[in-house]
Amino acid sequence: MTPVAIQKCQRYDPELVEAAMRRALDSLGGMARFVKPGDRVCLKVNLLRSSRPDQAVVTHPSVVRAAVRLLQEAGGVVTIGDSPSGAFNVGVLRRAYKVTGYEAVARDTGATLNLNTNSVHLANPRGKLIKRFEVMQAVVDADAIVTLPKLKTHVFTHFTGATKILFGVIPGVTKAGYHTKLQNVERFSEMLIDLLTLLPPRLAIMDAVVGMDGDGPSGGRPRPIGLIMASPDSVALDVVATTAVGIKPLSVPILRAAAERGLTGGQVSDSELRGERLKDIQMADFLPAQTSRLDLSRLPGFLRRWVTDQLVVRPVANPARCTGCGACFVDCPVKAITMSDGVAVMDPGTCIRCYCCHEFCPDKAIDLVPGRVSLFFTSKKR
Numbered sequence: 168m169t170p171v172a173i174q175k176c177q178r179y180d181p182e183l184v185e186a187a188m189r190r191a192l193d194s195l196g197g198m199a200r201f202v203k204p205g206d207r208v209c210l211k212v213n214l215l216r217s218s219r220p221d222q223a224v225v226t227h228p229s230v231v232r233a234a235v236r237l238l239q240e241a242g243g244v245v246t247i248g249d250s251p252s253g254a255f256n257v258g259v260l261r262r263a264y265k266v267t268g269y270e271a272v273a274r275d276t277g278a279t280l281n282l283n284t285n286s287v288h289l290a291n292p293r294g295k296l297i298k299r300f301e302v303m304q305a306v307v308d309a310d311a312i313v314t315l316p317k318l319k320t321h322v323f324t325h326f327t328g329a330t331k332i333l334f335g336v337i338p339g340v341t342k343a344g345y346h347t348k349l350q351n352v353e354r355f356s357e358m359l360i361d362l363l364t365l366l367p368p369r370l371a372i373m374d375a376v377v378g379m380d381g382d383g384p385s386g387g388r389p390r391p392i393g394l395i396m397a398s399p400d401s402v403a404l405d406v407v408a409t410t411a412v413g414i415k416p417l418s419v420p421i422l423r424a425a426a427e428r429g430l431t432g433g434q435v436s437d438s439e440l441r442g443e444r445l446k447d448i449q450m451a452d453f454l455p456a457q458t459s460r461l462d463l464s465r466l467p468g469f470l471r472r473w474v475t476d477q478l479v480v481r482p483v484a485n486p487a488r489c490t491g492c493g494a495c496f497v498d499c500p501v502k503a504i505t506m507s508d509g510v511a512v513m514d515p516g517t518c519i520r521c522y523c524c525h526e527f528c529p530d531k532a533i534d535l536v537p538g539r540v541s542l543f544f545t546s547k548k549r
């Protein structure tokens with residue numbers, strides 16, 4: 168049975184986080200089980216965008232610091248890296264490392280911050296959907312990938328954790344191409360599982376001290392959860408994490424795709440929990456993304472895809488909050504956004520409901536408003 172370690176950790180004080188992570192790793196047999204002396208480790212953080220740690224969008228620097236220390240104790244040579252949304256260049260990375268606190272972590276620990284923005288094409292002959300990926304060179308150069316996902320809701324994939332975090336290895340705006348080609352979340356999830364099987368991390372350590380609920384991964388609300396979790400199996404970790412916050416694992420498209428390939432049964436009982444018991448940590452009031460409040464998992468595939476494709480909610484920039492920065496305009500994969508009088512305007516006919524704009528907007532200026540289908544059902548109920 169795959170082990171999943173769970174430890175309580177209520178605050179981001181560096182010594183508390185390191186102690187919790189150490190207990191979690193000890194229960195898995197120690198970091199030396201995953202990293203050998205001299206291994207070059209790519210420590211893949213969730214660096215969605217340049218964002219302060221208290222906003223709960225990125226992996227907290229205390230978690231990054233603790234992971235670096237444990238990896239270095241095991242003899243690993245650590246490079247911290249990710250490809251944020253939007254442009255992938257040295258200027259963007261330097262700014263993001265500074266704002267997130269990773270620059271200070273690197274300075275204090277001697278870890279390297281990745282500034283290599285080159286990419287490499289990797290053949291993926293065993294992929295179900297994607298036979299060739301373009302990925303950051305930094306992950307290919309490493310002997311091992313260790314991920315530090317943050318537990319958050321996600322308006323497109325419903326949940327983001329240890330499996331979804333790997334999407335960040337696809338460089339910069341290349342990510343937008345996958346949203347354009349794979350507009351259906353079921354197909355997008357198949358792509359993520361293809362990526363996981365191509366680049367399986369040796370270990371995932373989840374930052375669930377403060378996660379995000381509501382309309383994550385950046386527009387929701389920071390949510391204290393009080394946990395550090397870890398497992399060598401990213402899918403198993405996500406199954407336990409979703410269950411801990413009251414989300415049915417198989418209601419999450421990525422975990423459904425994993426289950427269809429036999430990577431999980433979608434049950435916590437598939438794993439051996441080490442540390443806290445599930446009943447002592449489960450939350451009852453974690454708010455799902457409004458795009459995922461319907462559990463479509465029992466619908467047959469063809470119907471599920473049709474319903475998923477419908478206009479459940481669509482993005483609309485709120486003129487009172489939109490600063491006209493243009494980030495959404497630049498990054499929309501299908502160019503559905505225009506700027507009008509300094510405010511972003513989304514064309515509902517062109518928009519593919521990938522919610523990248525909602526994810527990227529630095530000012531939480533994009534509202535998700537009910538689409539025609541949900542309005543129809545709402546009016547019927549009245």
Ligand code: SF4
Pocket residue numbers: 484485488489490491492493494495496510511527528529530531532533
């Ligand atoms: S990213 Fe946000 S603030 Fe910037 S233009 Fe778009 S909606 Fe407005």
Ligand code: SF4
Pocket residue numbers: 482498499500501502503504513514517518519520521522523524525
């Ligand atoms: S407008 Fe927003 S949700 Fe629609 S396609 Fe563009 S980025 Fe995606």
